[in-house]
Amino acid sequence: MIFHHILLQIFHNFNQERSISAPFHLLRGKRSGQTVQDVGIYQLHQYFGILPKLTRTKYNEELSTLIENQSLIVKDDGFYELTRNADEQLKKMQKLSLDGWHYRGNEHIYFARLSLIIQTLSHQRAGQMTFVPIQKDEQVQQWAKGFLKANQYKGGQLQPRLLNEIHSSLEQTNVEESGKNILILRLSGYGSSGLTWQQIGFQENMNDIDLQVIYIATLHNWMNIILANSEYFPLLHQMADGLRIKNPLTGSAFHSAELFNNGHSIEEISKIRNLKLSTIEDHIVELAMNEPHFKLEQFVSTVDIKKVFTAVDDYNTRKLKVLHEVVPHLTYFQLRLVLARGEQDAT
Amino acid sequence: MQLESILNKYFGYSNFRPGQKEVIENVLQGQDVIALLPTGMGKSLCYQLPGYIFDKPVLIISPLLSLMQDQVDQMKQFKEKRVIALNSFLNPAQKRTTIHYLHNYRFIFISPEMLLQEHVQQKLNSMELSLIVVDEAHCISQWGFDFRPDYLRIGQVIGKVNRPPILALSATATTKVLRDIESYLNMDGPYKFIHSVDRPNIHLGKMLFQGREDKIDWIMDHVSKSAGPGIIYTQSRSKTESLSGRLLQAGISCAAYHGGMDPLDRQFIQQQFIDGSLEWIVATNAFGMGVHKQNVRQVIHESLPSNMANYMQEIGRAGRDGKDSLAILLYAEGDEEFAKFVGIDDYPVDAHVDSYLSYRSRNEQPSSMIQNGEISETAFRVLDYWMNQLQPAEVRQQLTSMKYEKMRAVEEVMELIDTNKCMREKLVHYFGQTLDNTPNDCCQCCGMDYGKIIHRRENDATYPHLLNWKDRIEILLLGNS
Numbered sequence: 001m002i003f004h005h006i007l008l009q010i011f012h013n014f015n016q017e018r019s020i021s022a023p024f025h026l027l028r029g030k031r032s033g034q035t036v037q038d039v040g041i042y043q044l045h046q047y048f049g050i051l052p053k054l055t056r057t058k059y060n061e062e063l064s065t066l067i068e069n070q071s072l073i074v075k076d077d078g079f080y081e082l083t084r085n086a087d088e089q090l091k092k093m094q095k096l097s098l099d100g101w102h103y104r105g106n107e108h109i110y111f112a113r114l115s116l117i118i119q120t121l122s123h124q125r126a127g128q129m130t131f132v133p134i135q136k137d138e139q140v141q142q143w144a145k146g147f148l149k150a151n152q153y154k155g156g157q158l159q160p161r162l163l164n165e166i167h168s169s170l171e172q173t174n175v176e177e178s179g180k181n182i183l184i185l186r187l188s189g190y191g192s193s194g195l196t197w198q199q200i201g202f203q204e205n206m207n208d209i210d211l212q213v214i215y216i217a218t219l220h221n222w223m224n225i226i227l228a229n230s231e232y233f234p235l236l237h238q239m240a241d242g243l244r245i246k247n248p249l250t251g252s253a254f255h256s257a258e259l260f261n262n263g264h265s266i267e268e269i270s271k272i273r274n275l276k277l278s279t280i281e282d283h284i285v286e287l288a289m290n291e292p293h294f295k296l297e298q299f300v301s302t303v304d305i306k307k308v309f310t311a312v313d314d315y316n317t318r319k320l321k322v323l324h325e326v327v328p329h330l331t332y333f334q335l336r337l338v339l340a341r342g343e344q345d346a347t
Numbered sequence: 348m349q350l351e352s353i354l355n356k357y358f359g360y361s362n363f364r365p366g367q368k369e370v371i372e373n374v375l376q377g378q379d380v381i382a383l384l385p386t387g388m389g390k391s392l393c394y395q396l397p398g399y400i401f402d403k404p405v406l407i408i409s410p411l412l413s414l415m416q417d418q419v420d421q422m423k424q425f426k427e428k429r430v431i432a433l434n435s436f437l438n439p440a441q442k443r444t445t446i447h448y449l450h451n452y453r454f455i456f457i458s459p460e461m462l463l464q465e466h467v468q469q470k471l472n473s474m475e476l477s478l479i480v481v482d483e484a485h486c487i488s489q490w491g492f493d494f495r496p497d498y499l500r501i502g503q504v505i506g507k508v509n510r511p512p513i514l515a516l517s518a519t520a521t522t523k524v525l526r527d528i529e530s531y532l533n534m535d536g537p538y539k540f541i542h543s544v545d546r547p548n549i550h551l552g553k554m555l556f557q558g559r560e561d562k563i564d565w566i567m568d569h570v571s572k573s574a575g576p577g578i579i580y581t582q583s584r585s586k587t588e589s590l591s592g593r594l595l596q597a598g599i600s601c602a603a604y605h606g607g608m609d610p611l612d613r614q615f616i617q618q619q620f621i622d623g624s625l626e627w628i629v630a631t632n633a634f635g636m637g638v639h640k641q642n643v644r645q646v647i648h649e650s651l652p653s654n655m656a657n658y659m660q661e662i663g664r665a666g667r668d669g670k671d672s673l674a675i676l677l678y679a680e681g682d683e684e685f686a687k688f689v690g691i692d693d694y695p696v697d698a699h700v701d702s703y704l705s706y707r708s709r710n711e712q713p714s715s716m717i718q719n720g721e722i723s724e725t726a727f728r729v730l731d732y733w734m735n736q737l738q739p740a741e742v743r744q745q746l747t748s749m750k751y752e753k754m755r756a757v758e759e760v761m762e763l764i765d766t767n768k769c770m771r772e773k774l775v776h777y778f779g780q781t782l783d784n785t786p787n788d789c790c791q792c793c794g795m796d797y798g799k800i801i802h803r804r805e806n807d808a809t810y811p812h813l814l815n816w817k818d819r820i821e822i823l824l825l826g827n828s
Contacts, residue, residue, distance in 0.1 A: 118824065132614075159827065177815070184816035188823075193618035194615045194616050
């Protein structure tokens with residue numbers, strides 16, 4: 001159910017202007033120009049890359065259910081329409097907030113560290129320091145070792161401190177209790193193993209994919225609380241520090257952005273990097289999406305920005321082709337820039 | 348020092364298990380040794396103990412990354428810090444450092460792929476080893492159920508002269524495979540310790556059915572009436588999930604286990620199975636390696652194993668504590684066809700030979716076949732090996748005969764189903780051994796009563812009382828008090 005709601009929300013945001021495959025690429029976090037730019041244009045930051053291992057088969061299965069229960073109509077050209085039924089569901093559904101764009105799977109690193117540290121502290125408290133580490137990744141193991149040493153775990157004071165931090169930070173995290181339960185059931189300790197997804201699903205009467213989504217959402221919200229209040233949660237903050245990506249630009253776009261921020265023009269960057277002009281434009285659009293201080297006015301006048309958004313409202317579309325017909329004096333690049341910025345520069 | 352006192356000092360045991368002492372004594376005298384010891388009989392001690400007597404590193408060649416990881420984990424648990432696994436899990440920087448300091452370790456685990464790399468060989472040549480262990484040595488034989496072409500190259504790499512003794516270890520090898528081990532590793536008149544493959548405390552049952560669904564019904568009934576802990580082996584991932592789902596619904600504490608699972612899930616299942624909170628596991632053959640549980644009372648095969656060696660290894664997970672246990676092989680008409688299909692499914696065919704040749708003729712890496720989704724990695728390894736050894740026509744012949752061999756292996760398992768003579772004798776004969784005496788309630792054919800071997804199921808599964816997150820995290824960190 002939860003996953004279906006997310007799919008409907010994504011389809012809704014896409015405004016019937018993308019194919020039925022677009023949500024699939026979005027959820028898997030595909031690093032293509034199209035998917036990344038769509039995140040900005042259709043305001044889909046929440047959902048980017050939350051299910052990197054989603055298979056096409058599974059995705060198609062879920063789509064079939066939406067078609068069967070008459071929420072979605074798939075057209076011959078691979079595009080879709082949302083039904084009134086879907087609109088009803090969208091109105092009623094509970095919002096589950098995610099932060100896929102900024103965590104990009106890093107939430108799993110946080111959880112791996114946490115679970116190994118809890119496992120160790122649990123055994124240490126029981127006076128039983130030989131156990132098989134639940135996390136096999138060498139980097140996670142090294143990190144946990146460093147953390148435990150730096151925080152003087154041998155004294156026995158770390159357990160109550162960490163417990164306090166977990167209690168009060170999760171208390172402040174605004175998600176359903178079931179999400180917090182699931183998360184803590186995934187931890188293991190002395191004499192108490194964590195539960196598998198199958199076991200949790202059986203006990204909570206939930207399917208696999210819904211469990212995963214709730215789990216991810218809980219982690220995102222929890223980490224946001226920890227990172228925003230680091231002075232209150234110094235231990236958890238160490239585990240989460242640096243995992244929320246401040247500059248989500250990918251490799252090549254990152255280089256172009258650096259040159260741009262150093263004052264080079266798009267044409268110059270294209271020459272320096274020996275890349276096509278259109279590629280650099282893609283990078284600048286990505287930068288505009290991600291950099292709050294990006295000055296849109298250096299490319300498009302304030303008047304034109306307003307014109308674009310008026311057109312978006314009037315024609316209820318974000319399709320570049322349509323917008324280009326309405327404001328023909330703007331290039332596609334300029335239009336993409338405006339859409340990438342979203343409404344933040346419109347006023 | 349006496350071997351017994353070393354055993355006690357480092358491992359905390361006061362006595363050797365059968366075979367261990369003989370193997371260790373011969374290893375210490377510099378003799379090549381082949382040791383065939385059943386699963387759970389303490390194979391790894393045969394090289395771990397000498398490791399504490401020698402002052403030079405022991406090199407252990409191991410075919411499976413998961414197995415290697417498990418061995419390293421176990422040794423670290425026994426406070427051995429000078430142990431390392433050199434495999435593809437390491438990133439380039441870690442690999443460089445590891446190789447640089449390789450001579451400082453007491454136990455070096457290595458995958459065959461890694462052993463073949465030139466800079467690894469250079470390093471190994473520059474240092475002195477006390478012993479080379481070839482674990483799961485049956486992988487060297489194409490007649491073994493788990494042929495690894497890279498294993499064939501071990502013999503070339505370690506050479507013939509000026510080398511330390513070789514200890515080849517296996518749990519399941521036929522006479523034919525034993526001969527292959529000796530010749531491919533260029534072993535020098537090795538001392539052989541062949542333990543009987545028979546496990547008298549495992550009683551061998553079988554049940555024949557008309558249809559597939561009948562097997563499931565029988566399992567549901569049997570498992571709800573008899574006591575575990577137990578393992579149910581089945582062929583496909585989806586089946587582990589559906590069957591365990593049904594058992595859960597019936598109030599039985601169980602879990603599915605297969606190779607495609609979340610790694611954390613696998614850890615949880617092992618932990619729960621060992622601490623007793625999980626009664627049954629429904630698994631593919633991916634389950635077993637590295638599960639050190641002594642009191643498994645039942646192993647049920649829902650589907651036909653693809654060969655005798657697999658069957659032996661899987662039922663061998665029952666009764667490690669020496670107490671009576673039950674292995675039941677289920678069969679429904681047509682199961683052998685399915686088992687054959689699974690057996691040869693992941694195997695190169697003629698079309699792969701053609702494709703391999705066309706990559707070669709285009710001057711492309713044939714290994715691109717893997718990336719292009721034409722072939723699985725394991726199948727490619729076999730194909731690649733033979734393509735480098737033989738002419739294409741011979742490779743085709745080779746593949747056909749191996750495919751035939753795999754199908755025959757299923758027929759051999761079928762003999763257990765078809766026979767009305769002693770199943771135990773069949774099993775032991777397969778490994779080229781003879782059975783001296785049969786236990787009471789030996790097998791279905793000799794006559795047996797399941798009720799005498801396993802207990803009735805007492806209580807209904809009690810689900811762990813689900814705590815809310817606040818209580819659970821408190822118990823994890825502060826304990827119950």
